[in-house]
Amino acid sequence: MIGKIFRNNLTSAILVIILILLAIVFYAAQIGHMEGPVLLQHLVNGISLGSLFALIAIGYTMVYTILSMINFAHSDIFMISLYFAFFSITVFNMPWVLALICVAAATPLVGLLIERLAYRPLRGAPKNSVLISAIGASFLLENAATYLFGGRPKAFPDIPALTRVISVGSVNFQVVSIVIPIITAAILVILINFIHHAKTGVAMRAVAKDYEIARVMGVNVNGIISLTFIIGSVLAAVGGFMWGAKYPGVTPMMGVMPGLKCFVAAVVGGIGDINGAVIGGFILGLGEVLIVALFPGISGYRDAFAFVVLIVILLVRPSGILGSPVAEKV
Amino acid sequence: MKKSISIMLTALLFVSVLPGCQSSGTNPDVIKIGVFEPLTGDNAGGGELEVEGVKLANELFPEVLGKKVELVIVDNKSDKAEAATAAARLVEQDKVNAIIGSWGSSLSMAAGNIVKDAKVPAVGASCTNPQVTLNNDYYFRVCFIDPFQGTVMANYAISKLGAKTAAIIQEVSNDYSVGLASFFKDSFILNTGAEDSIVDTENYQTGDKDFSAILTNIKAKNPDVIFAPGNFTESALIIKQARQLGIETPFLGGDTWETPDFLSVGGADVNGAAFSTFFDKSMTTTDAAKTFLSEYEKKNPGKEPAAVTALGYDAYILILDAITRANSAEGPAIRDALAQTLNFQGVTGSTTLDANGDAVKDAVIKTVEDGVFTYLDYVAAQ
Numbered sequence: 239m240i241g242k243i244f245r246n247n248l249t250s251a252i253l254v255i256i257l258i259l260l261a262i263v264f265y266a267a268q269i270g271h272m273e274g275p276v277l278l279q280h281l282v283n284g285i286s287l288g289s290l291f292a293l294i295a296i297g298y299t300m301v302y303t304i305l306s307m308i309n310f311a312h313s314d315i316f317m318i319s320l321y322f323a324f325f326s327i328t329v330f331n332m333p334w335v336l337a338l339i340c341v342a343a344a345t346p347l348v349g350l351l352i353e354r355l356a357y358r359p360l361r362g363a364p365k366n367s368v369l370i371s372a373i374g375a376s377f378l379l380e381n382a383a384t385y386l387f388g389g390r391p392k393a394f395p396d397i398p399a400l401t402r403v404i405s406v407g408s409v410n411f412q413v414v415s416i417v418i419p420i421i422t423a424a425i426l427v428i429l430i431n432f433i434h435h436a437k438t439g440v441a442m443r444a445v446a447k448d449y450e451i452a453r454v455m456g457v458n459v460n461g462i463i464s465l466t467f468i469i470g471s472v473l474a475a476v477g478g479f480m481w482g483a484k485y486p487g488v489t490p491m492m493g494v495m496p497g498l499k500c501f502v503a504a505v506v507g508g509i510g511d512i513n514g515a516v517i518g519g520f521i522l523g524l525g526e527v528l529i530v531a532l533f534p535g536i537s538g539y540r541d542a543f544a545f546v547v548l549i550v551i552l553l554v555r556p557s558g559i560l561g562s563p564v565a566e567k568v
Numbered sequence: 569m570k571k572s573i574s575i576m577l578t579a580l581l582f583v584s585v586l587p588g589c590q591s592s593g594t595n596p597d598v599i600k601i602g603v604f605e606p607l608t609g610d611n612a613g614g615g616e617l618e619v620e621g622v623k624l625a626n627e628l629f630p631e632v633l634g635k636k637v638e639l640v641i642v643d644n645k646s647d648k649a650e651a652a653t654a655a656a657r658l659v660e661q662d663k664v665n666a667i668i669g670s671w672g673s674s675l676s677m678a679a680g681n682i683v684k685d686a687k688v689p690a691v692g693a694s695c696t697n698p699q700v701t702l703n704n705d706y707y708f709r710v711c712f713i714d715p716f717q718g719t720v721m722a723n724y725a726i727s728k729l730g731a732k733t734a735a736i737i738q739e740v741s742n743d744y745s746v747g748l749a750s751f752f753k754d755s756f757i758l759n760t761g762a763e764d765s766i767v768d769t770e771n772y773q774t775g776d777k778d779f780s781a782i783l784t785n786i787k788a789k790n791p792d793v794i795f796a797p798g799n800f801t802e803s804a805l806i807i808k809q810a811r812q813l814g815i816e817t818p819f820l821g822g823d824t825w826e827t828p829d830f831l832s833v834g835g836a837d838v839n840g841a842a843f844s845t846f847f848d849k850s851m852t853t854t855d856a857a858k859t860f861l862s863e864y865e866k867k868n869p870g871k872e873p874a875a876v877t878a879l880g881y882d883a884y885i886l887i888l889d890a891i892t893r894a895n896s897a898e899g900p901a902i903r904d905a906l907a908q909t910l911n912f913q914g915v916t917g918s919t920t921l922d923a924n925g926d927a928v929k930d931a932v933i934k935t936v937e938d939g940v941f942t943y944l945d946y947v948a949a950q
């Protein structure tokens with residue numbers, strides 16, 4: 239009931255995040271072995287990681303909404319965007335803002351190409367075929383990157399404007415750590431408004447509901463699908479750029495783990511719902527950091543956290559936190 | 569139509585398999601040495617350095633017993649499962665006479681039973697975990713092992729840095745890191761005499777990128793020194809993120825740090841990081857070392873050879889020496905000759921293999937100064 243009132247509403251997303259944050263802070267204070275600044279530092283770390291996950295998770299969820307398929311190549315588009323960023327800064331000597339724009343413009347071309355070559359020919363085929371095609375596209379990108387760029391990590395160039403450290407009391411964080419949540423929030427607001435109010439956004443929702451009917455009603459279905467891939471790839475590119483500035487090592491396989499986690503984030507939040515993807519991203523990012531903070535003994539299992547959350551959600555609420563029941567979605 | 573295409577494809581498949589069959593047979597005029605290293609994946613930087621040394625040695629010494637030595641280089645992809653497959657390929661398909669590798673103890677261990685069952689001797693260049701050669705008659709190595717390395721770094725931390733407390737960050741998915749961390753811990757506790765001198769132990773997985781949480785935990789414990797042996801990329805990111813969190817504590821590590829990737833990923837933040845390793849060019853005590861350094865300089869002007877490159881070179885010349893002594897290229901004969909290695913003069917000093925097949929060697933401590941690995945100290949073998 240409450241879910242229905244707040245569905246697709248920005249306030250609900252913020253509300254849930256704040257509630258989770260409060261619960262965690264309360265819990266940490268309860269067990270009482272953590273000082274305020276240390277907890278605050280953990281929260282800053284978690285929010286910054288969570289908003290990165292959220293950015294990439296939106297891409298998964300958007301493609302899923304439109305095509306009801308999991309775009310496994312999304313994580314590799316993210317990886318390719320990092321190579322684009324690496325080369326535009328080191329080889330072409332671009333200033334970072336220009337590099338970011340170029341990367342955000344070039345990455346969607348890869349996304350479009352994959353959609354065109356791997357997914358569009360299978361439009362009428364069973365969902366499983368598309369899924370296998372997506373896995374194939376993912377392997378192709380990973381191996382192509384290994385072949386072209388080598389398996390060794392490339393050092394993402396240092397961008398002082400983003401990596402400069404700010405100290406507030408004893409809490410330290412990089413500029414990029416606050417830039418990411420701001421970008422994520424801004425993109426969330428723009429996307430939600432776009433989907434609900436712009437004409438193309440309405441067409442997008444129509445295609446998501448039933449693309450046969452949408453086509454009959456005169457919607458350019460292929461155009462809408464391409465647009466979805468463009469938006470998803472731009473988000474992956476922006477996320478990738480920020481990721482590179484924060485964790486400066488670029489390898490062909492680097493997309494795999496973040497990709498899996500962001501996919502889990504999208505499912506946990508309710509796949510098909512953009513607010514859900516953001517909430518899922520925050521739950522995973524914060525959860526991962528706080529599990530290490532509160533239970534140092536199991537810090538080696540932090541990657542498992544995402545998958546434990548996935549299992550729990552699938553058992554308790556298979557449609558995800560904000561997702562609508564499966565029957566409605568077909 | 570469809571049927572004819574499938575028949576054609578099947579025919580094509582057979583044709584493409586045939587030459588493979590022919591080449592896999594043994595050619596009596598060639599001695600094959602398998603090189604089994606990570607060339608892609610998380611450990612690629614280390615594997616490439618070792619292959620560099622093996623290739624250089626092969627160019628200088630291309631023949632043994634009057635036969636040409638052929639290198640069969642396979643990529644174990646920094647993955648334990650792939651490592652077993654790669655090793656099996658070397659012994660079954662390529663039928664190599666001996667194997668060199670691998671960078672990374674876990675990867676070497678994955679090949680352990682395969683080389684043992686096939687009776688093909690393997691010589692590890694820089695895998696330092698004791699388990700690699702333990703209970704395996706067919707695995708040898710030309711480097712020291714981690715109990716020594718852990719002691720070296722613990723002593724360095726206590727006597728040179730005056731550390732009374734230490735924190736450990738270990739890569740739990742890597743046997744090398746966990747083993748070395750535990751030897752450091754034992755030695756540190758023994759030498760400080762305080763059970764609680766290790767104030768914190770944090771874990772991460774190979775491939776992790778975000779270490780802010782474990783570092784925030786460590787910052788709260790305020791240790792005098794942080795020991796973080798592990799893969800080079802992750803280690804560089806750990807140090808970088810530690811500095812960003814305002815942690816000024818010195819970082820210590822192990823031999824795996826000596827790769828160009830550690831410097832390029834870590835940038836200015838890894839300056840001052842110190843680690844133990846096997847070789848420095850100032851240790852030119854043997855003729856082999858002089859040859860190695862001058863030939864390396866010829867091929868890579870102005871570049872300093874990494875210790876693992878020297879060890880890759882040593883592993884190759886040691887195998888050739890064993891083949892000469894055995895006067896045979898059969899696996900068991902090479903194995904017996906390797907086991908009897910006594911005062912073999914390699915690049916990294918004199919090599920004598922003990923009952924386990926491990927070398928006893930001196931250690932070097934290096935640090936990073938202005939983005940370059942620099943010699944810091946020398947510790948004689950015990």
